[in-house]
Amino acid sequence: MAEQVEITVSSADELITDEELQEKSKGQLIKKAGQFRDRRNELNQLASSRASKRDDLNAKTREKVDSAQEHREIRDTLNDRVQAHKSVRNELNAKANELFEKVEDMKADLELDEGKDLEELKSEIEDLEFKQQTEVLSTEDERELIEEIEEKREEYQSRKEKLDQNDDLEEFVDRAEEVRAEASKHHEKVTELADRAQKHHNQMIEAYREADDVRDRADETHEEFVKAQEAADAHHQAFVEVQKRLRELDKKEEEQRKDQREEKRQEAREEAEEIYERFKEGETLDTEDLRKLQKSGHL
Numbered sequence: 001m002a003e004q005v006e007i008t009v010s011s012a013d014e015l016i017t018d019e020e021l022q023e024k025s026k027g028q029l030i031k032k033a034g035q036f037r038d039r040r041n042e043l044n045q046l047a048s049s050r051a052s053k054r055d056d057l058n059a060k061t062r063e064k065v066d067s068a069q070e071h072r073e074i075r076d077t078l079n080d081r082v083q084a085h086k087s088v089r090n091e092l093n094a095k096a097n098e099l100f101e102k103v104e105d106m107k108a109d110l111e112l113d114e115g116k117d118l119e120e121l122k123s124e125i126e127d128l129e130f131k132q133q134t135e136v137l138s139t140e141d142e143r144e145l146i147e148e149i150e151e152k153r154e155e156y157q158s159r160k161e162k163l164d165q166n167d168d169l170e171e172f173v174d175r176a177e178e179v180r181a182e183a184s185k186h187h188e189k190v191t192e193l194a195d196r197a198q199k200h201h202n203q204m205i206e207a208y209r210e211a212d213d214v215r216d217r218a219d220e221t222h223e224e225f226v227k228a229q230e231a232a233d234a235h236h237q238a239f240v241e242v243q244k245r246l247r248e249l250d251k252k253e254e255e256q257r258k259d260q261r262e263e264k265r266q267e268a269r270e271e272a273e274e275i276y277e278r279f280k281e282g283e284t285l286d287t288e289d290l291r292k293l294q295k296s297g298h299l
Contacts, residue, residue: 014234015036015234015235015238016032016036016238016241016242021241021242021245022245026246026249029242029245029246029249030246032238032242033239033242033243033246036235036236036238036239036242037235037239039235040232040235040236040239043228043229043231043232043235044228044229044232046228046232047225047228047229047232050221050222050224050225050228051225053221054218054221054222054225057214057215057217057218057221058215058218060214061211061214061215061218064207064208064210064211064214065207065208065211067207068204068207068208068211071200071201071203071204071207072200072204074200075197075200075201075204078193078194078196078197078200079193079194079197081193082190082193082194082197085186085187085189085190085193086186086190088186089183089186089187089190092179092180092182092183092186093180093183095179096176096179096180096183099172099175099176099179100176100180102172102176103169103172103173103176106168106169106172107169118156118159118160121152121155121156121159122156124152125149125152125153125156128145128148128149128152129149131145132145132146132149268292268295271292272292272293272295275289275292275293276293279293
């Protein structure tokens with residue numbers, strides 16, 4: 001914050017009026033001039049201190065703004081990379097979807113998506129065989145169970161043969177899963193880069209906020225500088241006005257002394273004329289009279 005020094009900004013007219021300039025004695029004016037000069041110097045020093053502090057704050061503001069710009073640039077670069085990885089991820093996901101659709105189409109062609117899968121059929125066959133071995137059944141029930149087991153074995157074998165006969169299906173499944181895994185890697189990169197970009201965005205916002213705070217302090221300090229400078233200028237102007245009045249008084253005194261000297265010279269001339277007239281009339285002059293005549297140039 002700016003130095004908390006109370007300053008009342010006044011004009012030179014308020015510091016000393018024309019009436020005071022005319023009425024105050026020379027000694028009083030000399031004292032006033034000294035006071036105005038000292039206060040002016042004090043205020044100029046204060047203004048200089050505040051200007052220096054303001055400049056330091058403005059420099060700090062620029063540093064904060066530069067820091068914010070750096071974070072902005074990093075954030076934007078990271079966001080560009082996010083978009084690039086998103087684009088690749090989306091392309092890979094689209095390709096994976098195409099491959100998985102192809103797999104489903106192939107399964108449909110092979111009728112593999114109808115009925116139960118091999119593992120489920122195998123489990124059911126094992127359950128039926130266990131039942132045949134462990135339970136006491138009637139002849140009719142056992143015959144039906146054997147037929148059911150045989151049907152499932154035939155279904156299992158048929159589906160297995162279809163799968164074994166189609167090597168492309170497994171290849172498409174592997175390829176689809178590989179593409180999906182690659183897409184997942186790009187998605188993880190998107191998440192990582194987006195998090196980093198957000199951190200730099202937050203740091204940018206904070207730096208701009210700090211810059212605004214410091215700028216406000218710099219503006220306050222500048223206002224205090226202006227007050228001190230204007231007060232110093234007013235005291236300087238008052239000092240100049242007093243000095244001007246003192247010169248006028250000096251000139252007036254010099255003119256008065258000049259008039260007094262002229263008056264004395266005139267009196268001396270008149271006295272010398274009188275002495276000279278007495279001398280011409282034959283009057284005896286004393287030493288002082290002779291000195292006055294000599295000084296006036298009559299002798």
